[in-house]
Amino acid sequence: xxxxxxxxxxxxxxxxxxxxxxxxxxxxxxxxxxxxxxxxxxxxxxxxxxxxxxxxxxxxxxxxxxxxxxxxxxxxxxxxxxxxxxxxxxxxxxxxxxxxxxxxxxxxxxxxxxxxxxxxxxxxxxxxxxxxxxxxxxxxxxxxxxxxxxxxxxxxxxxxxxxxxxxxxxxxxxxxxxxxxxxxxxxxxxxxxxxxxxxxxxx
Amino acid sequence: xxxxxxxxxxxxxxxxxxxxxxxxxxxxxxxxxxxxxxxxxxxxxxxxxxxxxxxxxxxxxxxxxxxxxxxxxxxxxxxxxxxxxxxxxxxxxxxxxxxxxxxxxxxxxxxxxxxxxxxxxxxxxxxxxxxxxxxxxxxxxxxxxxxxxxxxxxxxxxxxxxxxxxxxxxxxxxxxxxxxxxxxxxxxxxxxxxxxxxxxxxx
Numbered sequence: 001x002x003x004x005x006x007x008x009x010x011x012x013x014x015x016x017x018x019x020x021x022x023x024x025x026x027x028x029x030x031x032x033x034x035x036x037x038x039x040x041x042x043x044x045x046x047x048x049x050x051x052x053x054x055x056x057x058x059x060x061x062x063x064x065x066x067x068x069x070x071x072x073x074x075x076x077x078x079x080x081x082x083x084x085x086x087x088x089x090x091x092x093x094x095x096x097x098x099x100x101x102x103x104x105x106x107x108x109x110x111x112x113x114x115x116x117x118x119x120x121x122x123x124x125x126x127x128x129x130x131x132x133x134x135x136x137x138x139x140x141x142x143x144x145x146x147x148x149x150x151x152x153x154x155x156x157x158x159x160x161x162x163x164x165x166x167x168x169x170x171x172x173x174x175x176x177x178x179x180x181x182x183x184x185x186x187x188x189x190x191x192x193x194x195x196x197x198x199x200x201x202x203x
Numbered sequence: 204x205x206x207x208x209x210x211x212x213x214x215x216x217x218x219x220x221x222x223x224x225x226x227x228x229x230x231x232x233x234x235x236x237x238x239x240x241x242x243x244x245x246x247x248x249x250x251x252x253x254x255x256x257x258x259x260x261x262x263x264x265x266x267x268x269x270x271x272x273x274x275x276x277x278x279x280x281x282x283x284x285x286x287x288x289x290x291x292x293x294x295x296x297x298x299x300x301x302x303x304x305x306x307x308x309x310x311x312x313x314x315x316x317x318x319x320x321x322x323x324x325x326x327x328x329x330x331x332x333x334x335x336x337x338x339x340x341x342x343x344x345x346x347x348x349x350x351x352x353x354x355x356x357x358x359x360x361x362x363x364x365x366x367x368x369x370x371x372x373x374x375x376x377x378x379x380x381x382x383x384x385x386x387x388x389x390x391x392x393x394x395x396x397x398x399x400x401x402x403x404x405x406x
Contacts, residue, residue: 007299007300007301007302007303007304008270008271008272008300008303009262009271009272009273009274009277009278010273011254011257011258011261011262011273012258012262012271012272014254014258015251015254015255015258018247018250018251018254019251021247022236022239022240022247023232023235023236023239024227024228024232024235024236025227025236029226029227031297031300032226032227032297033225033226033227033228035271035295035296035297035300036225036226037225037255037259038258038259038262038271041259044221044224044225045255045258045259046255046256046259047221048218048221048222048255049252049253049255049256049259050252050256051214051217051218051221052218052240052248052249052251052252052255053249053252053253053256054214055214055215055217055218055241055248056240056241056244056248056249056252058214059212059214059215059241067211068211068212068215068238068241069211069212069215070212070213070214071212074212075212092238093238094234094235094238096210097210097211097234097238098210099210100210100211101210
């Protein structure tokens with residue numbers, strides 16, 4: 001026998017190798033998940049295979065905002081009850097989903113496709129800034145909400161966006177910085193505390 | 204729109220729901236993994252779907268030992284160079300794989316299908332103990348190595364197995380207990396230290 005790749009059969013080892021490429025999985029947890037799948041073949045493994053295949057075929061990138069959906073334009077862009085004059089700029093589809101999960105926001109989105117990063121070599125022409133400018137003009141947008149991470153790269157990207165948008169007659173806002181829900185002051189970093197103090201509000 | 208199930212499309216939410224049933228994944232990490240899959244459709248998502256489907260179809264439970272393999276008998280049971288007189292009893296296929304990963308063992312296995320557990324309601328008739336007794340007799344086994352977890356349930360199961368096997372003219376052994384490789388004494392529990400001391404060996 002020439003079984004060099006692992007303790008189990010080649011088919012299983014191949015599946016483990018693919019599973020271990022998922023974020024959050026390493027070789028060990030991928031092996032554990034693969035075994036769990038093999039034990040729940042009809043209840044989980046085959047439905048998962050079918051869902052992966054059909055979802056891969058069905059889901060498109062929205063040509064307007066960059067969201068992922070079975071329809072293009074996506075469910076946000078095609079919803080007539082959402083305010084097309086308010087545009088929330090996010091780095092990634094995951095951020096769009098997070099804001100939708102939070103509920104409350106009734107405007108539309110623009111997925112930038114990342115943030116500027118010297119380390120990762122992301123330049124402003126790699127981001128969907130041109131498309132943002134076009135949408136702002138075409139849709140008569142009145143407010144752009146910059147919802148980027150409170151990191152150095154996120155803030156830098158926010159400044160670049162502000163520069164691009166500054167010539168237009170629109171309001172540019174960014175997410176508030178402060179104490180997160182349930183955050184105990186004792187455990188917060190100095191930056192967050194200073195930002196919360198500087199942006200304090202009358203009760 | 205009647206979108207009650209989540210922030211993204213129904214197809215994606217369904218896939219996230221299936222992914223979150225994998226051990227090691229929760230709702231949040233399943234969402235992250237699903238998004239990663241959608242971004243790597245051709246490189247990861249479709250190959251994973253195909254591998255899940257083909258592996259589910261190909262893999263069988265070995266009728267001899269209980270291992271999972273494309274062949275029945277499995278690669279261990281059908282390997283003529285492995286000693287059929289030596290039988291290593293493990294609780295689960297994952298344990299068999301772990302021992303195979305460690306290398307060195309040249310006998311065969313018997314997967315018990317769990318350990319006795321009052322809490323989980325696992326009784327001795329739920330385990331493949333009858334099959335073990337049959338194999339021991341049929342294959343002329345001379346040594347049974349009980350390789351069960353050093354937990355209360357594992358040890359109880361080991362005692363029950365020893366009782367079953369005690370009437371036969373075979374050697375019953377169990378894995379050594381002691382200091383694990385790289386284990387620092389300072390951080391080891393008292394049980395392990397006492398076991399290591401009691402089983403000390405001449406240098």
